[in-house]
Amino acid sequence: MAGARSDDELSRSDAMEKIEWREGGCAIEGHRGFVKALLATENKSDLMSLEVWGDAHEYVPYQRVYYYLRVPRPAYVTLFWIGPDGDVFVPFQNLKIPANRDVSVDPDSIVVPPLGREQWVALATLEAAPLPCFDSDKGQVAWLNRLKKLPLGVGRWEVRSKR
Numbered sequence: 427m428a429g430a431r432s433d434d435e436l437s438r439s440d441a442m443e444k445i446e447w448r449e450g451g452c453a454i455e456g457h458r459g460f461v462k463a464l465l466a467t468e469n470k471s472d473l474m475s476l477e478v479w480g481d482a483h484e485y486v487p488y489q490r491v492y493y494y495l496r497v498p499r500p501a502y503v504t505l506f507w508i509g510p511d512g513d514v515f516v517p518f519q520n521l522k523i524p525a526n527r528d529v530s531v532d533p534d535s536i537v538v539p540p541l542g543r544e545q546w547v548a549l550a551t552l553e554a555a556p557l558p559c560f561d562s563d564k565g566q567v568a569w570l571n572r573l574k575k576l577p578l579g580v581g582r583w584e585v586r587s588k589r
Contacts, residue, residue, distance in 0.1 A: 454514040454559065474497070477581055495581070501550040502552075503518075506548070537587045541587040
């Protein structure tokens, strides 16, 4: 962060819970229907919301990435990193997050090419919802449609990667 931080930001940072996630992620390539459905997913539940943000708005190749999350009730969060070419990387899934607390997540992620506009979409559910990483495009869309019937929090963050 550039510039001076407010008292609220400092107190939130001091109270932040830090999670190191080392279980690995999964890559989803060429699933255009799933990406389209994911990008169209909205937070329609009064029971759940989700804030997601990163440690920067711009990244350079091989820069480490830290994710920040906040939910109003205990939840399981899965984050989808949609690259400039539409491929998806899931750095973590079903990560249990406590209620009303800023959480810093370090899944040991770095930025890799291709570079450009990148979008993060995170989903929060009240119960774990294992993502079928290696399923077909149609199977992943069906998984997402099942999730949409539950209380679902949706958070977004947009970043740029550049040389």
